[in-house]
Amino acid sequence: MDRRTFVKASSLGVLLSQSSLLAAKDLNSNENGVVFPKRLKPGDTIVLVAPAGALDQKVELDIAVESFQAMGLKVQVGKHVLDRDGYFAGKDADRAADINNAFADPNIKGLFAIRGGWGCNRILPFLDFDLIAQNPKILFGYSDITTLLNSLFQRTGLVSFHGPVGVSYWGQDQAQQMRQMIFEGGKFTIKNPEKRDDKALTQRRNRIQVINSGSVEGRLIGGNLTVLTSMVGTPYLPDMQGKILFLEDVGESIYRIDRYLSTLQLAGKLQELSGVAFGQCTDCDPEKGYGGFTLLQILEHYFKPLGIPAFMGGQFGHVRDNNILPVGVKVELNADLGSLRLLESPVSM
Template sequence: MDKRTFLKSLGLAATSIPSLSFGKEDFFETIENQKKLLASILQKGDTIGLIAPAGVIDTEESIVLTKEIFETFGFKVKEGKHIRSRYGNLAGKDEERLSDLHSMFADKEVKAIICIRGGAGASRLLPQIDYKLISQNPKVLLGYSDITALIMALFKKTGLISFHGAVGISTWSNTVAKSFENQFLLNNPVVFANPTDKGDNFIQYKERITTLKSGQAEGTLLGGNLTLISGLCGSDYLPDFTNAILFLEEVDENIERVDRMFCQLKLAGILDQIKGFIFGKCTDCGPTAGYGSLTLEQVLNEYIRPLEIPAYSGAMIGHIANQFILPVGAKVRMDADKGTITLLDKVLKD
């Protein structure tokens, strides 16, 4: 996952391209006045739109497999016009990727929008998005990693609850497929919890959670990729985190940079605002070469434990198989001792 140019690209986009979004008076400045915009429940036979708003799709098989996944669910599939485009490491120029995003939200036939992959580049689109168009056509948007930028911005500007979870090129196990069906076709309130299968072992060794601070908390679920959240600090594209439940995940970063990003969240005041904290997986995150670095455990101990709020790590969130499909912006209850996230309201319209 290439995230190194995120901050630079966001700055360039913000200064060079005029915004098509609402005026500042339309922004939701606090969680208290944040309206929730819900998409509609899906039905078999509905049309799913495929887009690539970030990194380039480098193999045709990625598109073929993504289509097969959703056709197997019983959906029709519509491709974005530019999903095979390429501009460096991006899936086309900004205007091409933006065009596909807008076209899918505007298309009355399309009921949900699936990102084929993450990568890098979604943040470049934020100043150009037509948020009024999206607010008038709320739809399911599913993705993670770099798609965090879109999920955060859409919630901040429109109140749309989008979904942090598997993209098209993810491994769609039966567990993920059942989660998708339960969430989007059945619209059932969900309890997200790690698997508890011990296998042939006396105790559970895999997929354990670590309680950082005991307790329960209720609030609005916000979060995503750590790099993207920290990179959006100071912009108009992060919602208010007061009394939120913050979840984070990361991939392919050394712990020195992870520490720096947690420091950014602390300096920006975000960590002092939240009511609960959940860390997923830090996939392929290792120590810094040379002098080494802190461990992830030390980073979480230093930034999270002193907050004295319910917190745990090890949740099935991130660049892993069988990851949760989390509705960002939903009201939830977290239990740091059991390692659970419980939805308190339905997140789609029946």
């Protein structure tokens, strides 16, 4: 689906109670009100949910179930995962109900999105943030799931995980990161692998490009740029003061990347940041002909004047080997190394 439609969905009704902003502070939280979900253990039951786009084929669900079973987890499937309403996996209220029910069910230890697409913004008015705040659990996904990861952190303080969805490629690297981060609660450094092409004298792929040198500490927020921009002006966009922002995108022209960053700048959000990590912009090619900009030139336009540590080229986004990033966790960004070092465990033990 064409992701440019995301930016048209930033106007939502606001009917939710403000009490969930503080409700989570006494549950596995630190002094900042950040809530850490309990770690997963082998044999735990997770649920697959479809908060956005519909599945194309049932075999995709079968593959997702088998992938998580291979990691030692028991898998349930949300009631509405195979529903369809246009390009959505069912009605807005039904997709939200699967999420609310999973957070309410004490037997469910984590929620994993089966796929992205478009639709998470539309279910926000139906989510029970008070219920979620009282039952913190693992929430996992990327792309359109950016809406859920960031809104839950803003409204409840819950740490969640930007990483492969159910239909994504799950390889040994992703499984190892899952074990280290979500099963073991480890603190480690996330950076690109140092792999060289055959016979190459230096690394050609997965290279980091430094926008501003330096290192900085802060809490990590972000995800898909298009989706994040669609949240501007709503009560669901996280406070960006002192935060480290990570971004990625797919299938967008460079001028649209420029547009989205301009929106964040005009809203006063970029000026609040402490650091920026830009991952992959898959199929985001420069305009042909005279006068086009490269992605690096656009990023330099917005981030160089800020003087904050910033880099591009991180291995996260719409790529096969998609690194897992914990939203809400305190990290150290090192722009020169292109790394994000976890300074605290992303889960409670």
